[in-house]
Amino acid sequence: MPEISRDKVAHLAKLARLALSDEELDQFAEQIDGIIANVSAVQQVAAEGVEPMSHPHDIRTSMREDVVVKTLTAEQALDQAPNVEDQRFVVPQILGE
Numbered sequence: 001m002p003e004i005s006r007d008k009v010a011h012l013a014k015l016a017r018l019a020l021s022d023e024e025l026d027q028f029a030e031q032i033d034g035i036i037a038n039v040s041a042v043q044q045v046a047a048e049g050v051e052p053m054s055h056p057h058d059i060r061t062s063m064r065e066d067v068v069v070k071t072l073t074a075e076q077a078l079d080q081a082p083n084v085e086d087q088r089f090v091v092p093q094i095l096g097e
Contacts, residue, residue, distance in 0.1 A: 003033060
C-alpha cells in the first residue's frame with residue numbers, strides 16, 4: 001500500500017501553490033513512494049558501531065604553511081590608481097542605481 005496518496009500530493013501542491021495535472025499527481029505520488037521505500041531500505045541496514053562519515057574516501061588536502069609575508073600598504077596599492085577617494089579605488093557605476 002502506498003504511503004503517499006494522490007490526495008496528499010494534491011494537498012502539498014495546493015500548499016505550495018502548484019497547479020498539477022492528474023497525471024502529474026499520480027506520477028509524483030509514485031515517485032515519492034519510491035523515495036520512501038529507498039529510505040526505509042537504508043534504515044534496515046545494520047550500522048551499529050559504524051562511525052558516521054562525511055565522505056566514503058579518506059581525503060587529505062595539501063596545505064602550505066601559513067607564513068606572514070610583507071604586503072603592500074594602502075598607500076602603495078593606491079598610488080597608481082587613476083581615481084582614489086577615502087583610501088579606496090573609485091570606479092564607474094555599472095548597475096545604473
